[in-house]
Amino acid sequence: MLGHLEIxxxxxxxxxxxxxxxxxxLGINLIDCIDKEAEVxxxxxxxxxxxxxxxxxxxxxxxxxxxxxKIVNKRxxxxxxxxxxxxxxxxxxxxxxxxxxxxxxxxxxxFIGGFSALVDKGFTSSDRHLIESLPSALSSTxxxxxxxxxxxxxxxxxxxxxxxxxxxxxDLAIQSKDQDGxxxxxxxxxxxxxxxxxxxxxxxxxxxxxxxxxxxxxxxPGVVRHALSLLPKEASIExxxxxxxxxxxxxxxxxxxxxxxxxxxxxxxxxxxxxxLAPTPAIGDSVANVLEEFGLSSVGACGTTFALALLNDAVxxxxxxxxxxxxxxxxxxxxxxxxxxxxxxxxxxxxxxEKLEAMTAVCSVGLDMIAIPGDxxxxxxxxxxxDEMAIGMINQKTTAVRVIPVPHKGVGDTVVFGGLxxxxxxxxxxxxDCSTLIQRGGQAPAPLHSLKN
Amino acid sequence: MEQLIVTVLxxxxxxxxxxxxxxxxxxxxxxxxxTQKVLDNNIFSMVLRVESSENTNLEAFRQxxxxxxxxxxxxxxxQQENLFLSMHRI
Numbered sequence: 407m408l409g410h411l412e413i414x415x416x417x418x419x420x421x422x423x424x425x426x427x428x429x430x431x432l433g434i435n436l437i438d439c440i441d442k443e444a445e446v447x448x449x450x451x452x453x454x455x456x457x458x459x460x461x462x463x464x465x466x467x468x469x470x471x472x473x474x475x476k477i478v479n480k481r482x483x484x485x486x487x488x489x490x491x492x493x494x495x496x497x498x499x500x501x502x503x504x505x506x507x508x509x510x511x512x513x514x515x516x517f518i519g520g521f522s523a524l525v526d527k528g529f530t531s532s533d534r535h536l537i538e539s540l541p542s543a544l545s546s547t548x549x550x551x552x553x554x555x556x557x558x559x560x561x562x563x564x565x566x567x568x569x570x571x572x573x574x575x576x577d578l579a580i581q582s583k584d585q586d587g588x589x590x591x592x593x594x595x596x597x598x599x600x601x602x603x604x605x606x607x608x609x610x611x612x613x614x615x616x617x618x619x620x621x622x623x624x625x626x627p628g629v630v631r632h633a634l635s636l637l638p639k640e641a642s643i644e645x646x647x648x649x650x651x652x653x654x655x656x657x658x659x660x661x662x663x664x665x666x667x668x669x670x671x672x673x674x675x676x677x678x679x680x681x682x683l684a685p686t687p688a689i690g691d692s693v694a695n696v697l698e699e700f701g702l703s704s705v706g707a708c709g710t711t712f713a714l715a716l717l718n719d720a721v722x723x724x725x726x727x728x729x730x731x732x733x734x735x736x737x738x739x740x741x742x743x744x745x746x747x748x749x750x751x752x753x754x755x756x757x758x759x760e761k762l763e764a765m766t767a768v769c770s771v772g773l774d775m776i777a778i779p780g781d782x783x784x785x786x787x788x789x790x791x792x793d794e795m796a797i798g799m800i801n802q803k804t805t806a807v808r809v810i811p812v813p814h815k816g817v818g819d820t821v822v823f824g825g826l827x828x829x830x831x832x833x834x835x836x837x838x839d840c841s842t843l844i845q846r847g848g849q850a851p852a853p854l855h856s857l858k859n
Numbered sequence: 860m861e862q863l864i865v866t867v868l869x870x871x872x873x874x875x876x877x878x879x880x881x882x883x884x885x886x887x888x889x890x891x892x893x894t895q896k897v898l899d900n901n902i903f904s905m906v907l908r909v910e911s912s913e914n915t916n917l918e919a920f921r922q923x924x925x926x927x928x929x930x931x932x933x934x935x936x937x938q939q940e941n942l943f944l945s946m947h948r949i
Contacts, residue, residue, distance in 0.1 A: 408864070408940075410894040412947045413906045417866050417936055471921075474938035656946045663945035 416656075420475060424628035424691040425657060427664050428684045429479040430466050431604035433611035433619045433677060434458050436485040436520075444496040448505035451490070455482060455509035455518070458618055458674075463514045465671045475664055478625075479826075482510065483609035484520035492532035499536050503543035503550045510549040517592075519609035521552035524599065527561040528849065537567070540574050545581035545589040551607035557597035557795040559802045563850040565792065571595055572788030572844065576811055579780065583813035586821045590810040591775065595791050597798030597805045602678045602733040608771075608806060619677035620669040621734060624661030625684045627693045629653055630717075634699040646700060647720045654681070654724030662729045680734030681725035682770060683717070685745035687828035693717075693738050694747025705747055706757030714738060715768035735804055737770025743823060743830035744775055753820075753831040759790075760836075767797050772805040777821050777830040780813040782837075787811065789840035800853055861911045862940040863888075865924075869933035871903035878927060879907065879935075886920040887912040908940065 419425040439450035463480045470477040484490075487502050503521050510518040521543055523533040537554060544552055554571060557563035575595075579587030594608040601612020604621040611619075633653040637645060662679050669676040685693045694705035700713040718737045726732060740762065742748045751757035759776065766772040772794050778787075791807045798805030812821045815832055822829040867879060876895070883890060892908040911917060921937055928935045 408908070408943050408947060410896055410904070410906050413864055413866055413943055414868075414898065414904055416943055416946055417868070421934070421936075472939050473942040474936050475942065659946045660942065663942060 419629045423632045424686070424688060425626050425660070426476040426478050427470070427622060427661055428625040429481055429604050429623045430462070430477055430665060430668050431481045431483050431609055431621050431623070432459055432462050432672070432674070433483045433602070433615055433621060434485075435611060435615065435617045436490045437613070440490055440493055442493055442495055444491070444494040444501050447490065447494050448501045451484070451502060452505040452509045455484065455506065456512050459509065459513040459515070461672055466668050469664065469667050469671060473664060473667070475660065477664065477668075479517070480515050481604070481606060481609065482513070482515055482518045483604070483611045484518070485611050485613060486520060486522040486524060488523035488530065488532045488536040489613065491535070492530060497535045497538075498542070499539035500543045500546060503539075503547050506550050507547035515549070517549050517551050517606040519551040519553070519606050520611060521550050522554065522610040524555045525564050525567045526555050526558040528564065529567065537570055537574060540593065541577035541581050541589070544578055544592050551592045551609070553594045553596055553599065553608045553610060555596040555599035556791070557799050559598060559799050560852060560856050562852040563597065563792070563795050563799055565844070565850055566847040568595070568788045568791050568795065569844050569847050571791060572784035575787050575809065576784045579811045579813055586815070586823065587780070587810045587812045588823055588827070591808065591823060591827055594806050594808040595795070597795040598803060600734055600804055603735050604680050605682065605684065605735060607808060615677065616675050618674045620665065620672060620674050621677035621680065622661050622665030623680040623682055623684060623734065624657055625686070625691070626657040627683045627685050627696050628690045629657055630683065631690070631692070631696045631699050634696065639701070643716070647716055650717060650720035651724035654721045655728045658725035658728035666730070676731070678731045678733030679729045681722055681729065681732055681736040682734070683721055683738040685739060685741065686826055687744055687746055687749065689746055692745045692747035693740055694745050694751060698747065704754070704756040705751045706761050710761065711764050711768055714740070714765050718769045735770045739770055739774065740765055741774040742776045743828040744826060745828070749829060749831070752833050759833055763793065763797070766794060766805055767801060770804070772798070773807045773809060775827065775830065776809045777832045778809050778811050778835050779816045779832055780811050781816070782811045782835050783841075785839070785841040785844045786835060786837065788844040790835065792844070802855070860913060861917070863909050863911065864938050864940050864943055865907040865909055866936040867905040867933055868902055869931070871897065875903070875931070876905065878931065879905070882920070882923055882927060883907075883909060885923075886915050888915055888920065
């Protein structure tokens with residue numbers, strides 16, 4: 407028999423500490439949708455997503471109710487569209503994003519990912535068409551997310567792509583200026599992108615995956631914070647790490663179990679569980695608060711990078727044994743506008759872009775959901791991306807940039823994106839010119855440690 | 860037949876166990892084990908491990924539990940036991 411207190415602990419995690427399954431994401435291979443005619447391909451994309459995706463929301467809700475576990479987001483990721491559209495007779499890929507959007511609405515999901523290209527070792531003509539289509543494709547749709555992988559430890563960094571994408575980020579924001587540039591929040595630039603990430607905006611279904619898989623991302627910053635808050639102030643750092651490991655094990659087991667149940671009910675292969683701490687703007691669901699529980703007065707203080715590195719490591723160590731298959735991004739997320747503690751720290755001037763960049767060297771992903779001044783030049787955005795990609799390439803980890811240059815707003819202004827995207831205070835970006843570097847373009851060579859054979 | 864965990868949290872009062880037990884009986888759900896404690900923050904907690912029967916209408920049972928929650932100002936959770944086993948047992 408399970409212990410009384412074990413059951414009460416679980417109930418409290420689920421009901422007062424915001425433990426939930428953050429997302430179940432259905433990965434769908436679209437390669438069999440390819441046709442020379444763009445309209446035929448788009449129709450097949452729509453039909454396949456609807457055919458496989460229709461049971462997703464209902465099934466996830468039913469299983470969530472049976473187990474008393476909230477499954478917050480139900481989403482779909484598809485094969486990168488630059489691959490699917492390569493043989494089509496069009497250069498404007500908006501038609502494919504519209505097919506994805508229509509399918510997402512039909513099956514009742516809020517986001518669909520995979521309007522993506524992988525250009526870390528160079529462009530195909532289709533990759534260029536996709537990048538050129540991004541502003542129109544994402545601003546003319548509601549639910550489609552896009553991503554471009556511009557670098558990897560194995561191949562180096564495509565600086566020409568970064569040069570293009572600085573302008574893309576600006577264009578996305580400008581085309582959605584009536585909504586404070588929200589289209590830029592649906593686009594992410596990656597280094598070392600992973601093919602099985604269940605989280606938006608960067609989810610896509612890599613070609614190495616099976617036809618249809620279900621992957622899971624769990625949450626649980628509130629649970630970790632609660633566990634740490636029970637430790638005495640004089641507890642050693644080893645005790646802090648052990649506490650995180652133990653609680654991460656339980657969180658991950660829950661996510662792994664629920665994910666497998668959903669996959670079984672849908673009759674699809676279970677993909678991976680992403681061992682992530684994903685915050686929301688809700689009070690008590692903040693990664694920043696967990697870092698502060700280590701003993702910091704505010705996230706951004708000296709010691710933040712140290713605490714984040716230990717948090718990230720302990721979450722992985724605790725989660726690894728709890729999961730059947732681990733993948734995705736796996737680590738603590740620090741999306742600024744989506745985390746109540748990060749929102750506060752940037753507003754109060756305790757958390758700067760430079761500190762956030764340092765933090766991305768030791769945690770999952772990168773500069774995420776950061777509002778910057780609308781008049782930031784495309785070259786400076788490219789420089790920001792290049793720095794972040796270098797951190798990923800050299801440290802053999804995934805890094806990403808999702809920044810929103812908010813049109814007609816400047817440092818200190820507040821922007822509200824709403825829902826899970828939260829709100830942010832616009833923070834300053836170093837305005838020194840880097841255009842000569844960015845305009846060089848070309849392919850940055852892979853680092854020495856890419857040569858492992 | 861399903862193994863369920865029913866957890867009741869709220870202010871202690873006369874008749875709580877009877878209310879829940881009557882509801883379980885109505886839907887032909889058998890109590891396998893039952894424990895109750897008052898938690899540190901003075902909250903009454905009761906955990907029942909139960910087993911449904913072939914003729915149990917689980918949907919109607921869950922709805923009636925929701926009605927009891929509202930009427931008695933309690934928090935009642937009905938969850939399949941496997942979830943707890945996965946989290947707390949290797």
